Amino acid sequence: MPDRSDLLAQFVEQTDWRDASRTIVAGDASNRRYDRLKKPNGATSILMDAPPEKGEDVRPFIEIAQYLRDVGVSAPDILEADVSRGFLIIEDLGDALFAKLMATEPNRELELYQAATDVLLHLHSNTPPDTLEPFDASTMASMIDLAFSWYTHGADSSWADALEELNDVFPRILQEHVAPPSVFMHRDYHVENLLWLPDRAGTARVGVIDFQDAKIAHPAYDLVSLLQDARRDVPKDVEAVLLSRYISRSGQDPEDFLAAYHVLGAQRNLRILGVFARLCMHFGKPHYLQFIPRVYSLLMRDLDHPALVPVAGLLRRTLPDPTPQTLKKLKEKCATFPMP
Incomplete structure (x- = not known):
């Protein structure tokens, strides 16, 4: 063959x-x-x-x-x-990744983020394909264990009891604050997957790639992906401007949308903590460990929102700080862990 x-x-x-x-x-x-x-x-x-x-x-x-x-x-x-x-x-949509442009032309950061947000507004005004699966509360709740079974476990911290408690509480938070799936969700909508196409007009100026895992989800999910980026720091004032832009132009209720935004942020960042640890420990890709401190920091910010009070203390006690010692423990296990 x-x-x-x-x-x-x-x-x-x-x-x-x-x-x-x-x-x-x-x-x-x-x-x-x-x-x-x-x-x-x-x-x-x-x-x-x-x-x-x-x-x-x-x-x-x-x-x-x-x-x-x-x-x-x-x-x-x-x-x-x-x-x-x-x-x-x-x-070929070219090489003008938003991430590269923001690095070489930092004065364009807000412009590019606004363009990316406007694409989401445009997408969310259209009916999503009926062939896409819903990214619903039960699906999201099933993914948070990765932060424990990979990240916390790899850091040699105890986690089984905490995960059991979280599995009892977190689904209820999702049900209460995250409305049922309703719009197209890219799932990895961030500046490494967006390209600037200045010769095109309107929302078509933003090229979109790596969308094969798309689902139907809450409108805040891709905004979380964009603004709580695991790979780069998004200034808080930029995040605030874009949240306001999306909320005002979509007609969302600000209080409800922000609650969903932070609950989805917590869900996503818990999953990513585990995914990045797994990419090192199982797949032998240690460079993903460099992003863990940022993801952890974003998670801690999300936990400040009142919607997450029922789990904030538990998660802060259980998830180890990504200190150099913690990351060293994860790196020492690189490519040594089978899938559970």
């Missing part, structure tokens, strides 16, 4: 991109890999390699990309596809 590199070469050879050169663009936290194809005439595209044998499936990417383009959002066009083998050639 041909190996995957041979299959990939065969796929490209059967397309109009057979004479293109290839350079790696990125891998990510999953098993996907992206290369840039460049023809002799200068035309470029992106080659996605998503191995089905490792659990990847390109069909959601294709379907969601079509939906996003249909509602006027700049998702990559699909140029070539071998769905069964997990190969795609997609439109």
